[in-house]
Amino acid sequence: MVSRKIVLTFPKEKIDKPIVYRLIRDFGLIFNILKASITPDQEGHMVLELTGENSEVEKGIKYLKDQGVSVEPLAKDIRVNWEECTQCGACVSICPTGALYIKDRKTMEVAFDPEKCIACELCIKPCPPRAIEVHF
Amino acid sequence: MAKTIAEINEKIKKGQAVVVTAEEIIEIVEKKGLEQAAKEVDVVTAGTFGPMCSSGAYFNFGHSKPKIKAGGGKAYLNNVPAYAGWAAVDLYLGATALPEDDPCNKIRPGEFAYGGGHVIEDLVAGKDIRLQVETYGTDCYPRKHLDTWINIKDLNEAVLFNPRNAYQNYNVAVNLSNKTIYTYLGVLKPNLGNANYCSAGQLSPLLNDPFLKTIGIGTRIWLGGGIGYVVWQGTQFNPQAPRTEKGVPKRPAQTLAVIGDLKKMSPQWVKGVSLVGYGVSLCVGIGVPIPILNEEIAKYVSVKDEEIWCPVIDYSESYPQGKPEVLGEVNYAQLKSGEIEIKGKKVPTSSLSSYNKARLIAEELKQKIKKGEFLLTEKVADLPGVESGATFKPLKERPVKEEK
Numbered sequence: 001m002v003s004r005k006i007v008l009t010f011p012k013e014k015i016d017k018p019i020v021y022r023l024i025r026d027f028g029l030i031f032n033i034l035k036a037s038i039t040p041d042q043e044g045h046m047v048l049e050l051t052g053e054n055s056e057v058e059k060g061i062k063y064l065k066d067q068g069v070s071v072e073p074l075a076k077d078i079r080v081n082w083e084e085c086t087q088c089g090a091c092v093s094i095c096p097t098g099a100l101y102i103k104d105r106k107t108m109e110v111a112f113d114p115e116k117c118i119a120c121e122l123c124i125k126p127c128p129p130r131a132i133e134v135h136f
Numbered sequence: 137m138a139k140t141i142a143e144i145n146e147k148i149k150k151g152q153a154v155v156v157t158a159e160e161i162i163e164i165v166e167k168k169g170l171e172q173a174a175k176e177v178d179v180v181t182a183g184t185f186g187p188m189c190s191s192g193a194y195f196n197f198g199h200s201k202p203k204i205k206a207g208g209g210k211a212y213l214n215n216v217p218a219y220a221g222w223a224a225v226d227l228y229l230g231a232t233a234l235p236e237d238d239p240c241n242k243i244r245p246g247e248f249a250y251g252g253g254h255v256i257e258d259l260v261a262g263k264d265i266r267l268q269v270e271t272y273g274t275d276c277y278p279r280k281h282l283d284t285w286i287n288i289k290d291l292n293e294a295v296l297f298n299p300r301n302a303y304q305n306y307n308v309a310v311n312l313s314n315k316t317i318y319t320y321l322g323v324l325k326p327n328l329g330n331a332n333y334c335s336a337g338q339l340s341p342l343l344n345d346p347f348l349k350t351i352g353i354g355t356r357i358w359l360g361g362g363i364g365y366v367v368w369q370g371t372q373f374n375p376q377a378p379r380t381e382k383g384v385p386k387r388p389a390q391t392l393a394v395i396g397d398l399k400k401m402s403p404q405w406v407k408g409v410s411l412v413g414y415g416v417s418l419c420v421g422i423g424v425p426i427p428i429l430n431e432e433i434a435k436y437v438s439v440k441d442e443e444i445w446c447p448v449i450d451y452s453e454s455y456p457q458g459k460p461e462v463l464g465e466v467n468y469a470q471l472k473s474g475e476i477e478i479k480g481k482k483v484p485t486s487s488l489s490s491y492n493k494a495r496l497i498a499e500e501l502k503q504k505i506k507k508g509e510f511l512l513t514e515k516v517a518d519l520p521g522v523e524s525g526a527t528f529k530p531l532k533e534r535p536v537k538e539e540k
Contacts, residue, residue, distance in 0.1 A: 090486050093325075094325075128187060
């Protein structure tokens, strides 16, 4: 069993088509919707955690891509602009998964682990220099 | 054996001064003892980098043709109102100023994307800034409107002047209510969800000189990447705060008013910040050199996080209502561990002040002094001490009754 977090972008002509449910039906995958925003006549975005047999996860992702859905690993979704970051650490007690954390308690250096990030975006506004960016 | 600042400066000029940071001195004193440390070390550098709302800058933008008198009119920099109650072309811009059309907290929590602090950062970064003036005409200043791009390099003067910076210690903010609150100490999650603090602790300038023995009016400091000076005590200056046995204040206590040439500063160290639901502020880097004149001063600079205590305060009720309740005291070693205990609950901590950058500032100032690029100054006058009676009073409100 593997678990992967992915960001899906649905082209606007696909929004009214049922697509994601087939991940369960055809590939036996478990999915957890971490975030979704679907607006009529615009692109739709969804952050999914997919769990299942590795080969089935791969097939499921291929199926999504065949349907015209763009699939990106979640790691690309939230980025810290380290040029702007002041290393204060205001984000670390806001981040629910420990993706933003203090790397070294002596230097109090702030770090980001994209693997742990669920793209909840709770950190975006509490960051005083607004150094955390959402990329789709 | 006592040293003088003049002797230390001689050593700095010869490149022989022994300079260490306020972090490094802790180990030196532990290993070698106070007497030896005071003998060997000449200067200890302290630093801090955090949001300092009581900051701002003033400018003289030069006379237009025909001339205009902004004084008494209105002036805006990138749409952010600047104070124009001075002469014709002098303006003061405060860090917390907001555009008049900013939605503020109409929809909570407000975003506060751009304000005075950001304009100051953009100016320092060398970006063009839009200046608009609306005023009345006079015989000698006939022009009423001005709308132009300006750039820091063309200004006659651009001066950072902060009425209150470098707070000696500060509150730890928590939230006892059952909803998230948005404060100048960051976002506070309900039911003691997190605890936010704002001090560089053992690296913070005034915690390394708790009785201001060496820091006073005229002290040359590292300010925003350039050179600055202490010009006065900061506002809300309170030497009466309760202290530990070693003299370290356990509450927000003394502060500094500082000044420096904005043109020589760097946007890395003069940074506009947005505090969601609260407003705009300015992070300002401050580095202070402390001359190790004797053992007493060596003792003060060897203070470490475990010895610096601060109050935990509920920002959902006690703070806004001006109630004196303190939920407990914690030290900076506990705060920096990432978790403190309040009312039997383990609470994760965050800092609003950057310890990581404070270290860089202390290191940068240390290198400058070692290279002979930064000499120390004698203070011209002392700041008020405990004996002065100076304190931080609340407003004595005397409501005005409307006559009917």
